[in-house]
Amino acid sequence: MRLYRLLLRLLPTDFRARHGAEMEAVFAEQLAETRRSGRGAVFRLFVRAALDIGLRNAAEMRRFDREGWMMGTRIWLDGVVADLTGAVRGFRRTPGFVLAAVATLSLGVGALTAVYSVVNGVVLTPLPYPDPDQLVVVYNEYPALDVTRARQSPGDLDDYREQADLLTDVGSVSTFPQTILESGQPRRVEVALVTPGFFSMLGVEPSPGRDIVAEDDHDVVIVSHAYWRDELGSRADALGTVLRFAGVSKRVIGVLPEGFRLVVPSSFGVPESPALWTPIPAQGWGRDSGDRTAHWMNVVGRLRPGATRAQLQEQMDAIAELQRELLPRRAEREARIQVAPLLDEIVRDVRPALVALFAAAGIVLLIACANVANLMLVRAQRRRSEIAVRTALGASHVRIVHGLLSEGLLLAAAGSFLGLALATVGVDAVLALEPDSVPRLADIALDFRVLGFVAVVTGAVTVVFSVAPAWLATRRDVVLAIRDAGRSGPTRRGHALSSSLIVAELALSLILLTGGGLLVRSFVALLDTDPGFATAGVLTFRAPLPASAFQQDPPEGYKGRPEHNFVRKPYYDELTRVLAQLPGVRSVGAIFPAPLSGEQSSSTYAVEGTTGAEEGDLASSQLVTPEYFETVGIDLLEGRTFLPEEIGDKLVIDQAMAETLWPGESAIGRRIEIGWWSGPIWGEVVGVVENVRTHSLREPNPLTVYRLGTVYAYSAMTMAMRVDGDPLALVDEVRAAVAQVEGEAPVIDIRLMSEYVDDQSARTRFVLALVGVFAALALGLAAIGLYGVIAYAVGQRTREYGIRLAFGAGRARVFRLVLRRGARLTGAGLALGVLGAFGMRHLVQPFLFGVEPTDPVTIVAMAALLGLVALVACSAPAGRATLVDPADSLRSE
Amino acid sequence: MKPIRYHILLALAGGPSHGAEIRRRVSSESDGAVVLYPAMLYGSLDELTAAGWIEEVDPPPEHASQQRWRFYALTPEGRSALEGETARLEAVVTRARSVLRPA
Structure with missing residues (x-):
């Protein structure tokens, strides 16, 4: 009979209300008659009865169709509304319970939703380019050196262009700080260096204007929409405008569309919205000569439609094979070329954090659910007699479970709504907390996916914490419950x-x-x-070279290739002298790149008597002034530091390098060949200093070589001053001192070394x-x-x-x-x-x-x-x- | 007319009745050949009511205690529909006999 009652539930509510009881009685009679004819007959009766109800149901549905589906929906809605109003009525009697449950749930849902919003923006939202799945990152791996995601040389890029026909486009983007002399104060700006056709590869078209082509040199520039708006006054005739930079002038050839963002892996070291984009200079960068010494290119490619990444990987393997044959050092390092989806590379760093945070927020939500389930349970216990009475009066279990689920749904919906509000606040808080360690911040927003997620969570939460009380409600000891009413534990x-x-x-x-x-x-x-260098009482600022400090001719005695930009006058020497005279300043030095700033500079090197630096191992290379070591307290272990009049052919190395290259012997007087932008340079080791951690606090530096950094134009050196007393009190004096040395020189990013x-x-x-x-x-x-x-x-x-x-x-x-x-x-x-x-x-x-x-x-x-x-x-x-x-x-x- | 409806009307021709009784009458009158399952039965009762052939009536005095049952009675239209259908069936049967007799 219970089975038949269940079957009856299939019928429309009004039909059931009218005839349900009689139908049960009729069926009971039929059942009794049929029982006499044996089990098979009973079974057939049930099948027939089920069929009967099914057919009737169909007929009733047709009737609804005729009478308008509104009717049916209204009947169904009436049931839901009745359940919900019942739930609301119940809640009104217990406001404390409701408050506790909703608050708890909103915390849980809020935490999870906030994290999900970030996950959604960073991982799930497609990249803002056409066919983003075709975009791949190409990088080198040297298993023998345990190096992965290594940058590549212009020669590598040429190889991909010529041999990897599964790539429709391939290019590179890096960044290079330059001093712009427009609009008042000289400013240091990050200029993105791209290969020809870079924007068309991304699927972006400058408008107005054009993409960079192979014939362009670094005297042309594409500007961001923001730069066009803010600095060029949104002028329609902005194309052709000449921007003055230190050492070079650039003609504007294009404006990027509004909202364009460069979304690339953080390891590229390129910001999301560079204001200016120029081609890689034709001279001095090995761009057209297929240089293979300097590995500085971040390579991105677009896969031919229909080609798979696996096929491209095969092609790259073949190219790597050829390269290994041509370049013995590559074979030695077992060099490989790896292809990875762009999006994967972008989120790689942040993925563990997101997974961990998602798990943590999920745990909070689970705990919140458990709490609410407990509250519901307690409530269900209190209402046990009420439920039992309702059951006794003929309310079906399904009906009661419906009621409980409605309560759960109401609570979950209210909690989720509040949670969503909390999440919006939470996401803002997260973004305020640490914007730099999360990529794609602009893509983080409440969108439909987040709302859908909240809806799913709400549903899941409802089920989770309604199940327990509903389970209890299906208990059948009605009599017991009624009898115990009021005094049961x-x-x-x-x-x-x-x-x-x-x-x-x-x-x-x-x-x-x-x-x-x-x-x-x-x-x-x-x-x-301990980073290995003293940070207390050290004030730093970036001091890029002013325009007037450049010259084209190399200083006397310089042995590198001649096409480099050189410093016309000893700017950093001058600056050091003036700064050292400020009150309280004990010592002044300069370094590039700044330690622990995230910027890294590496060079290949080779010891005299082995292979050339062209294919040498990688060392961290830093440019310093003679006083730098003393200023930040890096101890000299052997030999001497630089002399002011030296021009870059002397080297100081760290202890790790000395011990690796010449274990048990003195490194002083040894000669090393260093791979350099403009070609290999020979240097003589004059000193050994202690190891420092300038790349990351977490691990010691790779082998490090220091060179005297005063002669090169591209060194936006960071000045470091050891000061007695409060270093920040000196800021104004520092600015004045710089202006005294060179009127138009920028002073950037004044901060303590400890920062x-x-x-x-x-x-x-x-x-x-x-x-x-x-x-x-x-x-x-x-x-x-x-x-x-x-x-x-x-x-x-x-x-x-x-x-x-x-x-x-x-x-x-x-x-x-x-x-x-x-x-x-x-x-x-x-x-x-x-x-x-x-x-x-x-x-x-x-x-x-x-x-x-x-x-x-x-x-x-x-x-x-x-x-x-x-x-x-x-x-x-x-x-x-x-x-x-x-x-x-x-x-x- | 659908056979089920005909049987229900026929059962009601003997006086007002309720669902269970109708099922029993139909069953016994057809020697168990026609089985009315509950949903079909009540669905048909609804449809016949809507057509105006039967109507819901107060339980007769002798059944006054049976509060839970709804009683249905034939309306004049229902009676004439039943008579009409019976006449049609008779005509069908007569013709069928004349066709089948030689065999």
């Missing part, structure tokens, strides 16, 4: 359920707390790392801040959840405690009794949480420094913290249990 089933929910919550919190603890320890370890070091921990700090917030949320929610469960249990057992007290149990004993229950739950939660923390260790691994992901100290400390909080959460209800008046309980019995 939680049922065994509900009890076990809420206990396991709490255990799960505590376990999840411990996972998050452990992650947070590990990050804190990494952060501290990073702060404690470069602080930036190094930015990514860890970013993840730490978010995980910290999530862990705090989790801890709070779990504590509230535990408190709620224990408090409810205490409330239910008031009588029991009263009787215990009446029979002489001490208050301490009752206190312990309650606490023991909390401790059991906490213990189970902690045990599970430790297991979970082990399971999740690979998620935090990428952010850790100086600490193992399974660090026992952290895990134990966090477990202790959680235990303590749990204890506090339990002691309040436990205290209340001891205050029960025994007389009251006895009277009420």
